[in-house]
Amino acid sequence: EAGVAQSPRYKIIEKRQSVAFWCNPISGHATLYWYQQILGQGPKLLIQFQNNGVVDDSQLPKDRFSAERLKGVDSTLKIQPAKLEDSAVYLCASSPLRQRSTDTQYFGPGTRLTVL
């Protein structure tokens, strides 16, 4: 079974530019998550989708970050415009929808964003 796929793996942009990340979850997984991991810290949830609906986006900086999951499969996370403090690894995870709390989340390799 293929794991969570993410692209690109690395991205370097200048501040105020825009960037987009793509994620394809494990086949059949209804729930998809985007996390931000700043160097030296644990991942922090940005947004959670269940199928194509948003379950939790309370920690998403909505003035510059947006995410969509149009067909309930793959997802895109966008930053516009980027700031220096957005430099981080952006991780995508997915889980099946058996029981939300017990479901194990499986992570992709992440996209390392550097904002200059």
Added chain:
Amino acid sequence: AQKVTQAQTEISVVEKEDVTLDCVYETRDTTYYLFWYKQPPSGELVFLIRRNSFDEQNEISGRYSWNFQKSTSSFNFTITASQVVDSAVYFCALRSQGGKLIFGQGTELSVKP
């Protein structure tokens, strides 16, 4: 509020030594779930174990073992006879019913040959 504390920022051991990674959590919920993930240099978080709050049995999987103690709110992880391939950052995480997955700061383990 929920919180996970991994007090050890970095640990360095020599191959074949045993090493224990500490994890202390805080939650007011009676039902919750604890996880350990490994993050090798490649960056991907690899799931290691999930434990629910009603199951305090310790678990052993090969060289890995986990000690869950509700009385001290701890969920420690021991690697026996460590190997160079165990070098990674290890994260402990907590999730309550319907809640977010909350990660600790991580412990960077370096196993030297």
